[in-house]
Amino acid sequence: MTDQQLRRSAGPRPFDRVLVANRGEIAVRVIRTLQRLGIEAVAVYSDADRDAPHVALADRAVRIGPAPAAESYLDPERLVRAAVESGAEAVHPGYGFLSEHAGFARACADAGLVFIGPGARALEIMGDKIRAKRHVAASGVPVVPGVADPALDDAALLDAAEAVGYPILVKPSAGGGGKGMQLARDREELAEALPTARRVASAAFGDDTLLLERFIERPRHIEVQVLADAHGAVVHLGERECSLQRRHQKVIEEAPSALLDEATRERIGLAACEAARSVDYRGAGTVEFLVSDAAPGEFFFIEMNTRLQVEHPVTELVTGVDLVEQQLRIAAGEHLALTQDALHLDGHAIEARLYAERPADGFLPATGPVLVWRPAGGDGVRIDAGLRAGQEITAHYDPMLAKLIAWGPDRTTALERLRAAIDETVVLGVDTNLEYLGELLDDPEVRAARLHTGLIDQRPAPAGAEPTAAALAAATALVEAEALAAAGPAARAWRRERGWRASGPGAEEAPASRAQPDAVAVRAPDRAIWVHADGRAQRIVPVDRRAELERRLAAAERGGAADPVLRAPMPGTVTAVLVHDGDAVETGAAILAIEAMKMEHRVVAPFAGVARLAVAVGAQVSREQAVATVEQLLAVEPSGPDSHPDPGRADPGAAEPSAHEATTHEQGAPQWTTS
Structure with missing residues (x-):
């Protein structure tokens, strides 16, 4: 099942024109449903996104400011003005940015716009983790033991933590997406974590209030998708397993969870509906729980996300329900057409998040131009993306680029389809986690569905790999083709007479990008060569021999x-x-x-x-x-005959060549290193 096969509810289009107050892949996702329903889509963009795919896809687009999010996508006044001036009737906030901002929802209402999301009460209660826990606990929903008192300062939190017990998770009350979370295993670690968490929370959310929760060892992160209309109807669409996380940020999600049996699935679904009903929820929302790996029958409320989730496609693929369409119809005042008895889970779906990051360097965010973007296809594969070749990935926004999703009649088939899609997807010009995602899916624990939120952190840190022979061959072919093109017609004729040339179609006409049966190579603006070969992207840098010599001499002078x-x-x-x-x-x-x-x-x-x-x-x-x-700090230099090394002797402190450098040193042959 693909996103094109999602069943459509009966009824006329709920709106004529909707503004999408977001960017990237979620803006593209929302616009596609709007256009399928015959609704005119209005995009917004910052200066950094002027040529972005969501802008090109929309029926019209409005500039809302410069690149920094605070001056564009996070400015309620600019967004409301764009909606009013474009003649939109409603605003879809997507996720992130202002999607859970009660003030933005009120500003839309004050301007006569329909906010496609829950009411202000639900946003205010569930948007504050402390208030949310207290509220759902009063409604009978089980919660994780912890401290949720906004009046406590760091010293008071340190004292209160003793009663909760370690390990403890520090969480910004107003936060989401794992931002600002800190894990402390004792009082000393907690004393260090609190100031950092407050600083990040204040910068990201304008609120440095913190809460503490008992950290449950080997927990499973299970969330339940709910839909609720303005007439009192509430249903759940099953659960998603989101336990594969790194630094509290989800990486791979699936539906349904292999952990839950039917009885537990029904109980946790009813608890999620009760949490939504307690705040008169309206629209699509997600109630998140921790479930003990050792005791799957126990679950604890974490929080409610009052918006569409990043991982919503896996629920769509196993239920056949277009969640964006349901949001639109509910916001327009329609009765929910779905009943709990009619909702069934069909097969299994798994999603992997494609990030611009460098796994071998501690998953640091990456930036750069997208030189090649070639998404995978095939049976059961769905790609949600907002990418195009030539697009510049900047540091202004979240590093998630796309989502790779696969559906199958069972979990094993879905896994295999997603694994193949990862190998077939080509992104060149900016570092991504594609190769790492493939390695994660190959992990025996993942294959066996023995998941928990600490699994990724327990795996060995990713290490950079040497370029493969196929990648080096593709890079060499590109260099030869470039040299041949630069040499002029005479040299090309000479080479033709000798019966050999750089491999691949169009080598002489298009030396900047090479395509071979199993490899793609392209030259970047910084002169590095990006190659997709053997199922992974590899950045290969031609070695400047003089610069390399200077680097080694400088290292030798520092004594290594x-x-x-x-x-x-x-x-x-x-x-x-x-x-x-x-x-x-x-x-x-x-x-x-x-x-x-x-x-x-x-x-x-x-x-x-x-x-x-x-x-x-x-x-x-x-x-x-x-x-x-x-x-x-300089030490006193020793004296004696050995105090000055023989310049002709190898310096044991000098830097050695990188393990990623090629060992080819013949005259004229290219040398490579990876980064």
């Missing part, structure tokens, strides 16, 4: 010590400077923090020395930009 210049590992904003200029620092001391794409990364001292700062809080930095220097 780390580079004293500290560079930004990702583009982003400096959110904290943790030392003063001139402070003495120890090895591993945090110098400053950089935030981008919902992630905070600390830059640390490589050795003991004196810190010299190059940036301040609020500075926008680019990847590899120098942000600080550590001046190494």
